[in-house]
Amino acid sequence: MQFYSLGNPEYKTSFRQAVITGIAPDRSLFFPEYIPVFPKGFFETISEKDTIEIAFEGIKDFVGDEIPKEKLKAILEQVLDFDFPLVSIEEKVSTLELFHGPTMAFKDVGARFMANCLGYFSEGERQEVTVLVATSGDTGGAVANGFLGVEGVNVVILYPSGKVSEIQEKQLTTLGQNITALEVTGTFDDCQHMVKTAFLDTTITQKRKLTSANSINVARWLPQMFYYLIACQKFQGNLEDIVFSIPSGNFGNICAGMVAQRMGMPVKHFIAATNVNDVVPRFMKNNNYEPKPSIATISNAMDVGDPSNFVRIQKLYQNDFELLSEHLSSYSFTDEVTRKAMKHLYTNENYIADPHGAVGYLGIQSFREKHPEKHGIFLETAHPVKFLDVVQDTLNIEPEVPKQIANILHKPKHAIPVSNYEGLKAFLMEN
Numbered sequence: 001m002q003f004y005s006l007g008n009p010e011y012k013t014s015f016r017q018a019v020i021t022g023i024a025p026d027r028s029l030f031f032p033e034y035i036p037v038f039p040k041g042f043f044e045t046i047s048e049k050d051t052i053e054i055a056f057e058g059i060k061d062f063v064g065d066e067i068p069k070e071k072l073k074a075i076l077e078q079v080l081d082f083d084f085p086l087v088s089i090e091e092k093v094s095t096l097e098l099f100h101g102p103t104m105a106f107k108d109v110g111a112r113f114m115a116n117c118l119g120y121f122s123e124g125e126r127q128e129v130t131v132l133v134a135t136s137g138d139t140g141g142a143v144a145n146g147f148l149g150v151e152g153v154n155v156v157i158l159y160p161s162g163k164v165s166e167i168q169e170k171q172l173t174t175l176g177q178n179i180t181a182l183e184v185t186g187t188f189d190d191c192q193h194m195v196k197t198a199f200l201d202t203t204i205t206q207k208r209k210l211t212s213a214n215s216i217n218v219a220r221w222l223p224q225m226f227y228y229l230i231a232c233q234k235f236q237g238n239l240e241d242i243v244f245s246i247p248s249g250n251f252g253n254i255c256a257g258m259v260a261q262r263m264g265m266p267v268k269h270f271i272a273a274t275n276v277n278d279v280v281p282r283f284m285k286n287n288n289y290e291p292k293p294s295i296a297t298i299s300n301a302m303d304v305g306d307p308s309n310f311v312r313i314q315k316l317y318q319n320d321f322e323l324l325s326e327h328l329s330s331y332s333f334t335d336e337v338t339r340k341a342m343k344h345l346y347t348n349e350n351y352i353a354d355p356h357g358a359v360g361y362l363g364i365q366s367f368r369e370k371h372p373e374k375h376g377i378f379l380e381t382a383h384p385v386k387f388l389d390v391v392q393d394t395l396n397i398e399p400e401v402p403k404q405i406a407n408i409l410h411k412p413k414h415a416i417p418v419s420n421y422e423g424l425k426a427f428l429m430e431n
């Protein structure tokens with residue numbers, strides 16, 4: 001399959017090149033030239049199918065023959081080697097827990113898949129690839145973990161000093177090997193700005209092959225469709241009754257689900273649940289896309305003022321607002337309401353939700369006011385200990401620290417301090 005640039009449809013490239021470069025030369029996102037469909041009857045027997053077979057069927061046409069079939073299956077075995085439980089919360093509400101991977105955030109699947117693809121494409125190449133990524137918390141840990149030990153690939157992660165949680169910092173700075181953490185004096189926006197500048201700096205790009213590892217990259221974005229397919233595999237009931245609610249920031253996760261729907265998944269509707277960063281909820285009201293600077297919230301992985309993947313959703317629907325409205329609802333929730341939902345879930349349903357999952361739960365509550373016959377599944381995108389302060393403070397409890405996290409807390413931190421762009425440039429030129 002070819003991928004084309006959303007800014008210039010004439011420009012097409014292979015899956016391999018789309019993964020290696022991350023973004024088209026005109027700085028636009030890549031989009032698949034067509035959306036494949038599942039074989040007839042696929043979903044009627046999905047509950048009897050093996051998870052790897054399901055994932056393989058979903059991704060294989062996008063990858064084409066650029067990774068041999070057996071190798072692709074081996075990659076999927078490695079990527080999906082943990083559980084995705086579908087947990088019942090209350091009548092007609094369940095959650096699909098996506099946080100049982102190595103860094104306890106749902107980004108593990110995309111990061112691992114991309115790392116494996118890039119590792120495969122780098123075999124036999126003389127020049128190493130450098131993955132350069134800015135993180136406000138979760139992305140960095142998942143990327144560091146996914147790429148650890150992948151030959152031919154170096155990872156450089158920029159994070160804002162003092163602005164990520166202790167757990168998140170340990171996940172970035174204790175791995176070593178091909179992972180380097182740069183501790184930046186500044187904010188996440190400063191980190192992101194430095195990364196963007198480096199991509200445009202020909203002195204650097206002549207020396208190093210740079211790529212990014214955020215959900216702009218097709219190899220991080222598309223495998224997120226597996227979650228929706230796994231939910232269908234596990235759901236007991238009519239798949240047409242399902243409505244998915246996705247806590248959304250950059251809208252990569254939900255967009256992958258909407259691709260699965262276009263491929264034939266019988267689920268009819270999606271809910272994009274956001275915090276007060278509400279560009280998309282406002283767009284779904286007035287058909288006017290108006291980005292804004294991001295606002296800090298307790299669900300900070302969704303503090304995005306101009307979601308980068310929304311153009312892909314628009315493309316999927318050919319900018320047909322009416323049609324999109326049939327398949328997508330979107331609601332925004334304040335921190336206060338989110339905390340209330342966390343308390344409700346804990347007190348009444350004995351479930352500890354992290355703030356992102358709680359926003360997803362609220363999305364279902366809003367939607368079911370008018371559609372009580374639907375069965376809502378919200379995606380729980382992070383383990384509650386990843387947002388420990390908020391959970392402790394809201395629920396007055398000490399959640400148990402799982403072993404993946406406990407294992408790294410005592411390891412020493414290694415980070416290189418960087419105070420400005422020149423510091424980043426010097427690092428990239430000298431190492």
Ligand SMILES: *Cc1c(COP(=O)(O)O)cnc(C)c1O
Pocket residue numbers: 105106107138139215247248249250251252253254301302356381382
């Ligand atoms: C990244 C992230 C999100 C948002 O996902 P998008 O694909 O960017 O919409 C939601 N929850 C958590 C915990 C995250 O880390």
